Amino acid sequence: xxxxxxxxxxxxxxxxxxxxxxxxxxxxxxxxxxxxxxxxxxxxxxxxxxxxxxxxxxxxxxxxxxxxxxxxxxxxxxxxxxxxxxxxxxxxxxxxxxxxxxxxxxxxxxxxxxxxxxxxxxxxxxxxxxxxxxxxxxxxxxxxxxxxxxxxxxxxxxxxxxxxxxxxxxxxxxxxxxxxxxxxxxxxxxxxxxxxxxxxxxxxxxxxxxxxxxxxxxxxxxxxxxxxxxxxxxxxxxxxxxxxxxxxxxxxxxxxxxxxxxxxxxxxxxxxxxxxxxxx
Numbered sequence: 462x463x464x465x466x467x468x469x470x471x472x473x474x475x476x477x478x479x480x481x482x483x484x485x486x487x488x489x490x491x492x493x494x495x496x497x498x499x500x501x502x503x504x505x506x507x508x509x510x511x512x513x514x515x516x517x518x519x520x521x522x523x524x525x526x527x528x529x530x531x532x533x534x535x536x537x538x539x540x541x542x543x544x545x546x547x548x549x550x551x552x553x554x555x556x557x558x559x560x561x562x563x564x565x566x567x568x569x570x571x572x573x574x575x576x577x578x579x580x581x582x583x584x585x586x587x588x589x590x591x592x593x594x595x596x597x598x599x600x601x602x603x604x605x606x607x608x609x610x611x612x613x614x615x616x617x618x619x620x621x622x623x624x625x626x627x628x629x630x631x632x633x634x635x636x637x638x639x640x641x642x643x644x645x646x647x648x649x650x651x652x653x654x655x656x657x658x659x660x661x662x663x664x665x666x667x668x669x670x671x672x673x674x675x676x677x678x679x680x681x682x683x684x685x686x687x688x689x690x691x692x693x694x695x696x697x698x699x700x701x702x703x704x705x706x707x708x709x710x711x712x713x714x715x716x717x718x719x720x721x722x723x724x725x726x727x728x729x730x731x732x733x734x735x736x737x738x739x740x741x
Contacts, residue, residue, distance in 0.1 A: 463503060464648040465490070465613075466516070467524040467581065474513055475506060476648070482510035490528040490649070494604070494702025499612045499651055518647070518733075522583040526615055526649040527576050529701040533693055534600070534619055534637070536569040537562045538684050538708030539677065558630055568684055568692055571633060573619065573706060574643035585740035587641030588719050592622035595719045597737075598709035599663040599727040601679060603686060604649055606702045609694040611686060614654040616727050616735040617706040618644040644737045645704065654686055655679055659730040663711045666724040673717055677710030684708075 466474040473489035475482045488506045496502040516523075537559050562569045580586050588595040602617035620643065626636035657680035665673040686707065693705050719725075723739040
């Protein structure tokens with residue numbers, strides 16, 4: 462397994478075959494996503510890198526594993542997310558739209574974050590001050606290079622203001638895109654994404670007590686991973702590649718909302734655990 466971590470300094474750290482190495486300048490995430498062949502990039506990056514001390518993988522505050530990549534997201538790809546979105550939009554009369562997109566050939570895709578709005582492992586994520594109902598959404602997140610090829614995966618936390626989106630579906634950008642609304646990490650794992658059997662689990666702790674827990678698996682994803690990647694690149698281009706969050710199959714019930722200080726733990730089998738704390 463090859464894992465790529467981004468240090469707070471911006472440097473790229475490679476964990477490959479039990480060795481740790483820091484890449485040379487110019488051999489980071491942008492170079493990887495621009496290269497048509499990840500194996501070619503890895504060989505060049507290892508050859509020009511220098512040895513590094515292994516970090517504390519549990520507590521080290523890694524930055525999000527990206528440089529210039531855009532972060533996009535797919536919605537209503539799990540049955541549970543379909544139900545949750547219909548619940549939040551029911552008052553505004555928009556529930557039928559989510560039902561339709563769940564069955565449609567074309568998926569819902571939307572822009573989520575830039576690098577500046579993204580947070581890494583052990584960093585703080587935010588809820589909007591003008592929202593009253595906020596949840597995290599645990600998502601298998603695909604790394605797609607400039608040529609549209611899936612080259613790896615990471616864990617994504619799609620922070621969502623359900624009260625804002627529920628007021629009117631046209632408010633989706635405000636509900637989804639704001640500073641600190643996206644977290645990814647702790648690392649980008651190169652290679653095929655986790656298979657259908659991979660478990661996805663989210664836990665939320667409040668004052669050190671478990672306030673919410675939920676599980677699903679990649680098998681519950683209605684759409685294929687390559688299908689979603691192809692739709693993202695349809696009539697679009699990403700010179701530095703992109704990340705695509707593939708939707709949430711675990712969503713807290715309507716009586717739950719995040720509070721300042723809550724700790725969110727998202728685990729995906731084969732990718733590790735992403736931990737973030739809620740900031741107001």
